[in-house]
Amino acid sequence: MGTALAEMTMPQISPLAGEPIERADAERLAGVLKALADPARLRLLSLIQSAPEGEACVCDLTAPLGLSQPTVSHHLRILTEAGLLEREKRGVWAYYRLVPSAIATIADLLTPPRKRATKKAR
Amino acid sequence: MGTALAEMTMPQISPLAGEPIERADAERLAGVLKALADPARLRLLSLIQSAPEGEACVCDLTAPLGLSQPTVSHHLRILTEAGLLEREKRGVWAYYRLVPSAIATIADLLTPPRKRATKKAR
DNA sequence: CAGCAGCATCGATCCGCCTGCATATCAGCA
DNA sequence: TGCTGATATGCAGGCGGATCGATGCTGCTG
Numbered sequence: 001m002g003t004a005l006a007e008m009t010m011p012q013i014s015p016l017a018g019e020p021i022e023r024a025d026a027e028r029l030a031g032v033l034k035a036l037a038d039p040a041r042l043r044l045l046s047l048i049q050s051a052p053e054g055e056a057c058v059c060d061l062t063a064p065l066g067l068s069q070p071t072v073s074h075h076l077r078i079l080t081e082a083g084l085l086e087r088e089k090r091g092v093w094a095y096y097r098l099v100p101s102a103i104a105t106i107a108d109l110l111t112p113p114r115k116r117a118t119k120k121a122r
Numbered sequence: 123m124g125t126a127l128a129e130m131t132m133p134q135i136s137p138l139a140g141e142p143i144e145r146a147d148a149e150r151l152a153g154v155l156k157a158l159a160d161p162a163r164l165r166l167l168s169l170i171q172s173a174p175e176g177e178a179c180v181c182d183l184t185a186p187l188g189l190s191q192p193t194v195s196h197h198l199r200i201l202t203e204a205g206l207l208e209r210e211k212r213g214v215w216a217y218y219r220l221v222p223s224a225i226a227t228i229a230d231l232l233t234p235p236r237k238r239a240t241k242k243a244r
Numbered sequence: 245c246a247g248c249a250g251c252a253t254c255g256a257t258c259c260g261c262c263t264g265c266a267t268a269t270c271a272g273c274a
Numbered sequence: 275t276g277c278t279g280a281t282a283t284g285c286a287g288g289c290g291g292a293t294c295g296a297t298g299c300t301g302c303t304g
Binding site: 014016017018019020021023026027029030033034036037038039040041042043045046047049050064103104106107108110111 | 145
């Protein structure tokens with residue numbers, strides 16, 4: 001299935017501002033926000049983003065989070081399916097990194113037509 | 123009664139970028155995002171924001187949402203406690219409107235590497 | 245080719261929350 | 275004062291999700 005966020009960036013999802021959003025758009029946006037709305041997952045994103053190469057494997061994340069390895073894998077899975085993380089398996093390790101401008105895209109969907117010009121994809 | 127968001131805008135809450143976020147900050151940010159991460163509440167915000175005077179009462183919101191009046195009141199309560207809505211009671215009606223830049227604040231917390239000078243680099 | 249280490253998946257438990265119905269509260273009005 | 279309409283709150287059912295232990299899978303490595 002296509003990473004939730006991809007369905008938002010590609011075929012425009014209604015931003016929160018402007019005309020009332022449709023039920024389907026609300027569901028999609030809520031789905032991605034739900035992936036963000038968890039302390040453990042926010043810390044995961046933060047940890048990965050601030051890691052040496054901007055990437056981290058599961059074994060590096062369990063300790064700082066204080067969660068079991070299955071639980072961490074579970075959260076990483078949710079973030080990945082939401083389109084916020086990408087996974088690359090090198091040998092025995094699975095490295096996760098942020099999808100370039102995924103979070104910025106969400107932020108743009110929330111903020112009204114401010115004076116920013118970050119709407120273009122890459 | 124800190125309306126959650128007030129604790130984010132006023133004192134500093136760690137944005138998602140930069141150094142790894144603390145557990146307490148993650149909890150606060152997740153709390154506000156949780157209020158956003160619901161289809162019904164997203165539609166409520168959208169409906170209120172696009173209403174004639176930028177405000178709406180409960181009776182105007184139940185129909186377009188297709189939810190019962192108690193449920194709508196429940197969602198409005200959550201959004202208000204999160205600091206996203208403000209409530210004003212005029213006569214028998216309760217009018218809700220968006221807190222000016224609440225959502226923009228959340229967006230800024232998600233995407234600091236912007237040109238914004240939200241706070242010290244590090 | 246065993247044995248081991250890193251991850252993902254499964255099954256189960258526990259908790260939080262979305263929803264509606266019933267009811268309480270409160271302001272305006274006859 | 276008593277009634278009506280607009281909201282808020284209590285209560286309860288049901289579903290989704292966060293977590294962990296156990297297990298399965300797969301590349302290294304000795």
